Amino acid sequence: MNVIIGELFISSLLGKNAINDLGQDIGKLIDLVMVPGETFPIVSHIILKNRRGLCSASWEQISLFNRAVISVSMETADSLPLHTDADGEIFIKRDILDKQIVDVDGAKVVRVNDVKLGRFNDLLCIFSVDIGFRGLLRRLGYERFGDSIAGILKQQIPDNEISWQFVQPLEMHTSRLALTVARDQMKELHPADLADIIEQIPVTNIQTVLNTIDSETAGDTLYELEPEFRTKLIEQLGSEQASDILEEMAPDEAADVLADLPEEKAQELLGLMEADEAEEIQELMEHEEDSAGGFMNSEFLSIAGDMTIEDALRQVRLVAPDIDTVYYAYVLDDEDRLEGVVSLKDLLVTPANTVISELMEDNLKTVQVNSEPEEIYHLMTKYNLLAIPVLDEEGRMAGIVTVDDILQHFLPHLVRRKRHMYH
Template identity: 35%
Template sequence: MVTVTSFYLSRIIGNKIWTEDGKNLGKLKDLVIDAKEIKPLVIAAVYKKGKNECFLDFSQVEIYKEKGQYVLKAKNVVEIELLKEDKIMLVKHILDKQIVDINGRKVVRVNDIRLANLATGVYVVAVDIGVEGILRRLGLAKPIKRFLKPFGKRINSKFILWDEVEPIVSPRSDLKLSTTYSKLATLHPSDLADIIEELDKITQMAVFTTLDENKAAVVLEELNAEAQRNVLESLPLEKAADLLEKMPADEIADILDEIRGEKAEQILNEMEKELSQEVKELMGYPENTVGSLMTTEFIAFKTDFSVEQTINELRRLKPPSDTIYYLYVVDNANRLSGIVSLRDLVIAEPDTPLAEIMNKQIIFVYDTDNLKKLVEVVSKYDLLAIPVINGEKKLLGVVLLNDLVYEIITVQRKRKPY
């Protein structure tokens, strides 16, 4: 008899469970762990007794090797009842299923599971997502390793520690977790969006609906067009409108442009009237025009505003950094009159009117200009943002360099042949 310190799930599934007196209880079908525990302890073995599924207290089970085979022996046959919540079955819920690699920020498939046999119990240590896990289950891992050894080659193992994975709970599954996706919630919205995009439509919604509203709105912005459509078309109208209202109008317009049709119109009608109208105006611009790319979230001040008033207003508004590359100055008719840099604002006397320190030599584009003209102007003058005006010189919005770069990259991807 050889004591086992670690083993793979595939090595023991299907093995018989014996009693101390040599009676065969049945074949091992699964192992159950408690998801609430920091260290995932195996609490039960699942085996069939006749047509019934039984749960054997795993603290009563010994695992050892005899003649090269794994042996499972129950010191005492103690059957237990399990509540479904927070109980993960390793075969049913994890093996051959998709899980999230938190550090790698991607969805992976579990090919095997490594467990550790300690004095305090049996614990899940890691998941095997490599080719070796598949070969092991087919009984080919050892023969192939022996074949490759003379050539100095080996099968690369690929493990992820259990602490670094998050099980994906599909609506089709009977798995119920009280703290679903707590690890996912710590990821950056862009990484979370990438993960959601890899899931099927039903599971996408299952993950997305666990996010709080603010994070859900940011993640929705980051999703690709197909995933955005799936999410918005699956959500109730009121919920979809609430999420979109947390975004800038230009982002909403971009998303609804991809949906169009009756659903987009219904969402717009559900949104606040002023924002809805603003979005409709942006959606009305032809593709590849400046108006279709500009954001209407910018800060402008009247010409008679003093430096002190302007600084106090900025403190009150606490605007995002990318909206205050430049401060725009307008007259009473909202016509663009000048631009003030943050440097000029800081060094000026508090009672100085903006009209006295603003730069009247303004670089701008029209909302109807094409994107080629926009790229030329931004490149020529090395701008981080550029104001957008209409034929009456009224300030309509701003195009940020980040948005322009993203648009160019997106267009290039669409043109790339596959």
Template identity: 40%
Template structure:
């Protein structure tokens, strides 16, 4: 930018409480805070708060200079030159200092100990822009006036483009940018952030997330945190999210709530979704039924491979896994199983009856968890079907649910490494 002159870089703590003098040297007050506006490029200071009120701000364009002693205006001060705080502005000290924010680059919660600002001049006007927040201990010592004790320790900054305050007091433009950045975070990172927040912070943050982000993040949390998060939401949004979750996960959460609360949420859900969840909630905790999901791919025995692939395209988005395809008759009786690979390489006109394996590893919904784990381990399966006494398929249990049950203290990345290893070991038939 032509004629851009950097007048200096400094910290908010170095400005706070400094005297403000007009062009005649008269003291008109102290700097109590700085009003800021986010314009989509960089957050810039718009005014100076020098009284306890919010309606009398000194426009930043009236500042001519600043040093370690005071801030100087370029005019003889007149209260009629002040302006009120606008709707798209906020005070950075009140909003950021000593507050937790999300470091969008590091995917973590951090505490703001100071704020780095730059003072620039362009076309004979002065501007202050927010460069970064200081999250290091050196920033805290600076505010205490003893930064020299940590002079050998590097500052720790988060650039303004990577910060997401937990309190939403910025413009709609800035909030849109922050939401887009949040979409780039892995659900596991969002889950970690939520678990580190206190009760109020969680509620505010959840309002920023769209439903799919909330669902994906919930899937990465421990059950007790899932229950807390759902409890914090209003009933309408909680029921919408439970509707979109895999029914086994929704059932786990609702089973931890009071019967009155769970029934209230179920009554707000679509009837089909609620019925699936109610069915799963009837099984006792240690049974196979409590682990299964009703989201599986069931295909008619008489259709061809080509027809099955077309049907798979329609059903796959709602399924827990598509590695195994279960072949059923008109009564949902399990007749056979085949792998996705077998379907893809089959001749288009071949029927599923000719492709499927009729020797099926299956389990009762009343078998215990250990039996499920033993079967999955013995046959190297990624999922096992759950059937009733008439061999009608009720649902499936996927290996990730079993691994999380058996390894509750293992990091999720280790669990998925085990899953990948199992997929590589699985050979042929429905073990592929």
């Protein structure tokens, strides 16, 4: 049985001499090979360096493993097989130490200063990573000196460790060491937090983040990025992946993203999308950017005036999953002309057999597709509207402008990270 004494930091192990059963020096520890485990990533081999070069010993061969002694069951160093770097192997020092990772619990990107190991089911596992100043001092060999200085100043150097269950490595090959908890929590991060993470990491690592989330969340995240960075990212993504992400976005947001791209690239991505969705986005792109047509979302809830509340709610449940904004249901006639509006609250609290035409508000506030931002802002603030209908030249309803869209025009830096609070 392997003997592991206490929890260990990789910084205290690197460079330590390993001995054989006869007490002879067989090499210095320079790294540990990790593989996925059921509960934590586990050490499968240790890597030693001696006069023959790099050698490896399997975990089953190790009889003692602690800060003072690393003992391998063999007679001579020549018994150790020479190590060749196999595809897919993950090394703690080479691949994790000093690398950026995502702390999914704190929703931030951090750098690994040290790695804590420990015993679990008689295996050596990664328990946590140290991202704090103490870990850095330990790496440099100054932890005790740092504690002494802190004691003189009557301060403490805080521990700052992240349990491995909340770690998402960013290198593609190391990401397989992420635990289910981390993967699930990564999917639940707010798009604004994911955007912050993506903007802090190298472009080469972004695919790892995108691989952990669905296309709809990826679309929301893409829209949260600064336009210049977003354009660079789309250029890096494959066209098929980029078009898939754009298809999952609200049409007005997809139009905004495409409008920032070079015309040739935008048309290429539109050509890869479903024809109906591409046509809808293209129409939005043709409106002036600073107009109601440029702000509006062409997807909205619509119902008929002769429906009952029960029928309307059934319709809402059917279409709402595919619509980004569900503040109001708009009552349209057969020619898509606006007759009235009903709030979602009214639909929920009114008796089921009530006819929509008896409930709807017909004193409507609307804007035209060419209306300017100031007019939209004035109407929405005066009448306390969360969304306002947009009519085309023939008086048909073309879409809606939501409060977050118009506020973003006037307060872009304040609103950009808060836009999804309304959705």
